[in-house]
Amino acid sequence: MRHRPIALDPADVQVKVRGGIRPADVLRARQTMAELARLSHEPVLDARITLATAPGLAARRRTAQAVLDVQGRLIRARASAASTRAAIHVLRDRLRARLLESTRDWENRRGRHHRQRTSANAAANAADSVAGRAAGSGGEPRIVRRLAADRTVPDEAVVDMEQLGYDFLLFVEDVTGQDSVVYRAGRGYRLAQLVPDPCLPTPTCAAISISPSPAARLTLDEAVERLELTGWPFVFFADADTGAGCVLHRRDDGDYGLLSTAHGD
Template identity: 55%
Template sequence: MSHRPIALEPAAVDVEVRGGIRPADVRHAKETVAALTRLAHEPVLRATVKLVASPHPGERRTAQAVLDVRGRLIHAQATAESTRKAVHLLNDRLRARLLKTTRDWENLRGRELRDGEPGRRHPAPPEEPLPHRPRREDPVIVRRKTYALERAIPDEAVFDMEQSDYDFHLFTEAATGQDSVVYRAGPRSRGDGYRLAQLDPRPGLLGPVRAALTVSPVPAPVLTEQEAVERLEFTGRPFVFYADAATGRGCVLYHRYDGHYGLITPTPA
C-alpha cells in the first residue's frame, strides 16, 4: 500500500523573525515551505523557518528552514540581498534536499557514494558564503548547542553535513573513537573536497574513505573557552576545532552571521 504524503498548511509553519522582516515576507515563507511539504513521502511533523535581517545597512538577509520528516531533520539555508530572494533560493535548496532524502535515505547511508548516485555531492544553486564576520566591538557567545555526538565513518559524516547544508559537522569517528570535525576544504563552488580534523589524528586507522577527503596531521589544540575565542579572532577562520581543557572533548567555536559566536560541545560521556 502506498503512503500518502501528509503536508502542512501555511498556518502550521513556525516562523522566527529577527530584525526588520515585513509581514508579507513571513507569509511568503510560510506558503513556500508549506508547499514543499507536499513532496515528502512520509508525514512532515513540523516545519520551522528563521528569517534574519541584520540591523546593519547593506548586509544580506538570511533564510533558514528545518523540516521534521517523521523524525528525520532536513535543513537548508540561503542568503541574498532581500528576504524574498533568500526565501526563493531557500525553496530551491530545500526542494533538492527533500527529494534527495526521499529517494532512498536508508540505502545511501550504508553504500559507497559512487559518481552519479544521489549521495554524491552535486553543485547547489550559486551561493555566497554566509557573512560570518560583520565587525562587532564586543562579540560574545550567543548560541550554545550540546548534543551526543553521532558515531560515524567519515563518508557518513560528509553525507550528513551536506544533507544539513552546514559548513562543518562535529562527530565521533567510528574506527578511531576520536572526536572529529569534517568540513569543506575550500569554497563550495570550487569543489575542493573535504578535510577531517581529529583530537589526535590517526589517518592509518580510518579504513577506506570514498569521499574526496584529506586528513589534517595536526592535533586539535587544547584550549579553554576564552582561549578558543582568542584563537578564532587571531586566525580569522570561520571556526576553530579544539579539545576542551577541562573535559578533553572536541568542541567547535564558530562565527555566526550576526557577528557573534556559536559554540558546539558534546554531551558528557
Template identity: 50%
Template sequence: MNRRHTSIALDPGDVQVEAHGAIAAAAADDARRMVAGLTSTAHEPVLHARVKLGASADPAVARPCTAQANIDVNGRIVRAQASAESMHRAVRLLGDRLQIRLRRTARDWESLRGRYSADADHEWRRSSPPRPPLPYFPRPAGERRIVRHKAYELARATVEEAAFDLEQLDYDFHLFTEALTGQDSVICRSDDGYRLAQLDPQPHRLGPTSVPLTVSAMPAPVLDAAEAAERLEITGLPFVFFTDAATGRGNVVYHRYDGHYGLITPSA
C-alpha cells in the same frame, strides 16, 4: 513495495519566517510561498518549516543578503542556505538548494548515505554546487562574545556518512564522533574534497574512503572556550576545532552572522 508518501504542500501561512535587518515584507512573502511550494517535493510528511532572512547594513559586504530554510521532514531535518547581493536572488538560490535536498528525503537515500565502495555514486555531492561562506557582520573585535551555546549528542558516523550529513544539512562544518576511531572529529569542505580534523589524528585507522579526503596531522589544541574564541579572532578562520580543557571532548567555536561567536559542545 513502494512506501513513499504522497506529500501535500504546506500552506504559505504555515511557514514561519524570521527577519533580521531591513527585510521587505514582499521578500518575506516570496520566501514563504517558495518554501511552502517546495514542501510538496518531499517524499514524507513535512511537519514544520522555518525560514530565516538576514540583511547586513555594511556596504563592504559583497553578498549582504542571506536566506536559510530548516524543514522537518517526518523527524529528519533538511536545511539549506544561500547568500547573494539582493534578497530576491538569495531566496531564488535558497530554493534551488532546498529543492535538491528535499528530493533526497526518500528512504532510498539512506542506502547512499552509508556506501563505502570506491565506485559509489556520490550524486548527493555532485548535485549541489559549492556554496560560498555566508557573510557575517564585521563587529569590532572588542565587542565580540560567545552569545550562543549549542550542546547535543554527537552522531557516531563514518567519514562518508559525516560528509553526506554535511551536504544534506548544508553546514560549513560538521562535528561528530568518527565511528572507527571513536574520536570527536570535525569535517568541512576543502578545495579538492573534504578535510577532517580529530582530537588525536589516526588516519591509518580510518581505512579507505570513497570521498576525496585529507586529514589534518595536527592534534586539536587544548583550550577553553575563551582561548578558542581568541584563536578564532587571531587566525581569521571561519571556525576553530579544539579539545576542551575541562572535558577532553571536541568543541567548535565559530563566527555567527551577527558578528558574535557560537559554541558547539557534545552533551554530557
C-alpha cells in the same frame, strides 16, 4: 498554543531502499514517520526516508536518513546501526528531538497568545538581545551553545554537511569513536580528529584528506582568542576541562557559536 496533531498517512511517506531491506522495515519506517508528524506544529507537506546498507568497510551497518518538510522548513536526521530496525529507532529519537526543538522555536516566535504574538515576539527578541549582550563585558559577543552528537562515518558526514549547506560539521566518527570535524578544503574536504586514530578506515570518497595533527587543548577564552587572531572560519579544539571535541565559529549575527559533543556536557 499548540495545534492539534496533523495526521499523515503512512502510505504518503516516500521510502527509498538501497540494498537488502526487509518489507517489515519499510512498513516500520512509514509508520514511524507518520507518528512523528503528529508532533509537528504545522502541516507536514512531505516525508521521505531512505533505508540503505552502508558502503565499503561499513557494509555491515544499516543507515536510515529522513527529511520532513514542515510547511517549507526541512527537518533532517540520519542514523546508523547494526540493523535497519535499530537505525529507524535511533532516527526516530533524533527527529523527535529536532521536531520538538522546532516547535519550541515556533512557539517562542509567536508568543503564547495568538492575539499578542507580534508584540510578544518583539519583546522577547529585545529581551534576548539585551540579555545576550549583558552576558559579555562591554557588549561583547555572547556564546551560543549547541550539542553535536551524531555518530557517523566521514563520507556520510560530508553528505550531511552538503545537504545542510554548512562549511563544516562536528560529529563522532563511528569506527574510532573519535570526536571529529569535516570541512571544505580547496576543491575537496578535510577530516580532523581530536587525536588522529590509525584505525580510521580510509574514506571511500577520494576527495577527503586526513589531517595528521591532533587538536589543541584550549579553554573557551583561548579558543576565542585564536579565532580572532587567525581569522579562520572556525577553530576545532579539545575542551581544556572535559576533553570533548568542540568547534567555535563566528555566527552571522556577530555572536560566537560553540558546538560540542554531547558527552562533553
